[in-house]
Amino acid sequence: MEKVIKLSLIISIAINAVLIGLVSTQVEPRLTLFAGKNWTGLNLSLLSQDRSELEPEGFDNMAQSLCAVGTWLFYDLPYYNANETAYMNYLHAPNGTSIYCSNFDSVFSNKTSSIRFVGSPKSITAETLTLYAKTYFQGQSEYFTGDYSSPSLSETVSSLIITGSSPWTVFDRKGYSGTSWCIVPSGSNETTPAFVVDIRSQGIPHGTIRSFKKGCLNSTAVEVNIQKISPGLHRGGILY
Numbered sequence: 401m402e403k404v405i406k407l408s409l410i411i412s413i414a415i416n417a418v419l420i421g422l423v424s425t426q427v428e429p430r431l432t433l434f435a436g437k438n439w440t441g442l443n444l445s446l447l448s449q450d451r452s453e454l455e456p457e458g459f460d461n462m463a464q465s466l467c468a469v470g471t472w473l474f475y476d477l478p479y480y481n482a483n484e485t486a487y488m489n490y491l492h493a494p495n496g497t498s499i500y501c502s503n504f505d506s507v508f509s510n511k512t513s514s515i516r517f518v519g520s521p522k523s524i525t526a527e528t529l530t531l532y533a534k535t536y537f538q539g540q541s542e543y544f545t546g547d548y549s550s551p552s553l554s555e556t557v558s559s560l561i562i563t564g565s566s567p568w569t570v571f572d573r574k575g576y577s578g579t580s581w582c583i584v585p586s587g588s589n590e591t592t593p594a595f596v597v598d599i600r601s602q603g604i605p606h607g608t609i610r611s612f613k614k615g616c617l618n619s620t621a622v623e624v625n626i627q628k629i630s631p632g633l634h635r636g637g638i639l640y
């Protein structure tokens with residue numbers, strides 16, 4: 401009798417494990433930085449967390465390699481290069497759920513002083529739009545999951561990142577009016593974010609995004625197709 405109960409308990413745990421595996425497809429962004437190359441040495445792990453400074457963690461200018469899930473931004477200076485344009489690297493870890501490891505290149509090795517993740521803290525595939533005050537995702541940021549009529553960064557927006565597969569329409573007037581552009585992530589059906597390193601290069605002047613809607617709703621909108629980037633680390637900020 402006891403054996404039967406135990407067995408049925410084990411079976412139900414197994415079934416639950418399978419169900420949880422199937423149901424919770426949500427994967428959170430996470431990152432481990434390593435002081436050594438090839439993901440060795442001292443490490444610092446972050447789960448859906450930003451760090452405006454790494455000095456208090458004892459990890460300033462120390463990272464030589466990383467392992468990550470999701471999309472992450474690495475900056476040469478504290479406060480996400482807000483005070484000064486400098487080197488930065490942006491990472492899309494390929495294939496969503498599995499961990500991706502990489503060395504920083506020789507220029508960016510031992511440089512990282514601040515870090516932030518991109519998109520939803522709960523799911524790396526959620527449909528989100530993040531606006532940044534400076535090109536290459538530097539400076540202040542503002543994160544959205546739906547329509548918004550007057551983002552506070554309006555006057556300065558210079559770059560943006562879309563996660564998930566939905567396009568977004570941006571307008572140069574508040575209240576979803578004026579000239580509009582529909583920004584369409586393109587490429588395969590993998591969940592690669594659309595990285596717009598400089599909106600001006602897509603014909604959208606800096607500081608003109610005054611409202612936006614999720615989806616490609618407006619037939620008068622100029623369609624902007626964003627090429628998906630190859631997985632891995634990419635150079636930004638001051639280019640080298």
Ligand SMILES: *[C@@H]1O[C@H](CO)[C@@H](O)[C@H](O)[C@H]1NC(C)=O
Pocket residue numbers: 437438
């Ligand atoms: C890192 O790994 C690569 C490939 O396995 C190897 O060639 C290289 O020597 C390693 N570097 C260090 C510093 O361990």
Ligand SMILES: *[C@@H]1O[C@H](CO)[C@@H](O)[C@H](O)[C@H]1NC(C)=O
Pocket residue numbers: 432442443444
């Ligand atoms: C990080 O360092 C700790 C302490 O040395 C170690 O136990 C842990 O396994 C390391 N984590 C990774 C992902 O290497």
Ligand SMILES: *[C@@H]1O[C@H](CO)[C@@H](O)[C@H](O)[C@H]1NC(C)=O
Pocket residue numbers: 479482483
């Ligand atoms: C950089 O900017 C942040 C806020 O954007 C500010 O709090 C910080 O004091 C500045 N640091 C320096 C060194 O100017």
Ligand SMILES: *[C@@H]1O[C@H](CO)[C@@H](O)[C@H](O)[C@H]1NC(C)=O
Pocket residue numbers: 495497498
């Ligand atoms: C993506 O991840 C899954 C699960 O970890 C793995 O089975 C698959 O081989 C990976 N695909 C690629 C292209 O890396």
Ligand SMILES: *[C@@H]1O[C@H](CO)[C@@H](O)[C@H](O)[C@H]1NC(C)=O
Pocket residue numbers: 464506507509510
């Ligand atoms: C990074 O720092 C480590 C430890 O101080 C050092 O051994 C390594 O040579 C440095 N790498 C680069 C590229 O500066």
Ligand SMILES: *[C@@H]1O[C@H](CO)[C@@H](O)[C@H](O)[C@H]1NC(C)=O
Pocket residue numbers: 576577578579580617618619620621
């Ligand atoms: C479509 O764009 C035009 C002009 O760009 C604007 O007047 C209109 O309100 C927009 N319609 C919707 C549904 O967004």
Ligand SMILES: *[C@@H]1O[C@H](CO)[C@@H](O)[C@H](O)[C@H]1NC(C)=O
Pocket residue numbers: 587588589590
């Ligand atoms: C989308 O993914 C499926 C399953 O991995 C694949 O068979 C299909 O070819 C992909 N479609 C595109 C347009 O990449």
